[in-house]
Amino acid sequence: MTRAELLADDPLWLILIKVVVLLLMGPILTVFMIVWERKLIGRFQQRPGPNRVGPGGYLQSVADAIKLPFKEQIIPEGADRKVYFLAPVIVVIPAMLSFSVMPFGPEVSIFGERTVLQLVDLPVGVLLVLAGAGFGIYGIVLAGWSSGSPYPLLGGLRSAAQMISYEIAMGLSIVGVVLYAQSLSTGDIVAAQETGWFFYLLPFSFLIYMVSMVGETNRAPFDLPEAESELVGGFHTEYSSMKFALFFLAEYVNMVIVSMFATTLFLGGYMAPWPISLIGDNYFNSGWWPVLWFFAKTFAVLFCFIWLRSTLPRFRYDQFMRIGWKVLVPLNLVWIVLIAGLRAIRTDSEVSTGQILTYGGIVILVLIGISFVFDRGRSVEEPDQVTLTGSGYPVPPLDLEVPSAPKRKAVRARGSRRRPARVGAGAEEPNSEKESTDGDV
Secondary structure, eight states: OOHHHHHHTOOHHHHHHHHHHHHHHHHHHHHHHHHHHHHHHHHHTTSOOSOSSSGGGTTHHHHHHHHGGGSOOOOOTTOOHHHHHHHHHHHHHHHHHGGGGOOOOSEEEETTEEEESSSOOOTTHHHHHHHHHHHHHHHHHHHHHHTTOHHHHHHHHHHHHHHHHHHHHHHHHHHHHHHHHTOSOHHHHHHTTSSOOHHHHSHHHHHHHHHHHHHHTTOTTSOGGGOHHHHTTGGGTTOOHHHHHHHHHHHHHHHHHHHHHHHHHHSOTTOOOHHHHTTTTTGGGSTTHHHHHHHHHHHHHHHHHHHHHHHOOOOOHHHHHHIIIIIIHHHHHHHHHHHHHHHHHHHHSOOOHHHHHHHHHHHHHHHHHHHHHHHHHSOOOOOSSOOBOTTSOBOOOTTOOOOOOOOHHHHHHHHHHHSOOOOSTTOOOOSSHHHHTTTOO
């Protein structure tokens, strides 16, 4: 039986068990990720991190999860209350739905019932994950607008522009995977990687996806919607208590989702890594072992999130958007055309993957060599105008002269000339210099 047939044969009680596990997976992984992130960043920055609550500080996230729902709920006076309450829900629900199409393992037996470690294997599972990420943008924009404050509105607009830009790059990076796997089903994509993982068969797609997923989830160094130095806290500035906790939950759930998605698309999914997969006649690719490999790869990708946050500074907004529209999207389009051409050549003629990679590497090296030759032969012309700073803003002219300030006596003289003459018999002339300058500026 295929994966879809096994899932369709699941009894109701087994479906309910899977649903409960998937619903608990988001909050549990969020609690773990928060304390793990704080610990790792503390090690990166040579400080202890949380070390007060629980043994070694590992219950700090549990304390935060208990504290947030009981904090005072503050609602701005000018907020649209219905949309204000609805926005966090719109952000969380699409993120949680994406767990349903993730293949966590192969066929197993649960209480004597044969099933697959997946809730549903849709023929368009990849599109469901992308749709869930896109639908969450509405909640962020509505959160910023409904708060009735300018800073959350600016943060929401920033976040919408950022997520749409990088979601396009993310979607284009998946096209190569779909062309190789000939399917949009996540289970079929994992099965197509039995002969080779896509992260080295499609290296550019993998790298572009890794950059895009950081921008998609608003994480450092691409956390412009929540830039504290500019926008206080971004779109959730006016949120508190449980509603703020929902935004917090959605951020970390989205991190887990895109990491699981990267594992499914490029890292072989639940398959064991190369040396281990050869041991014991494929023993470690059967039963419950694949669950271990799947989460190990997912945590490796999540570690990259934390690594980037602790080492790289925040980008400027125009730099960030330029990377998305002028670098990632054009490279994706060129890469898709190249992949389609290679697939056509391989279909029409008997050419192996190794030959394609070898010839492609030679072509890339030749192009790099030609670019170096042209760069050396290019003459550098001195600019006729003043050089610009790195940010693109002009510096003051080099021959700038500050005009000298007029003398104080000349200013007083001009003021006395502008002063109207006094009319009347009883008018008297000022008897001191101080009185003559009263009222003049």
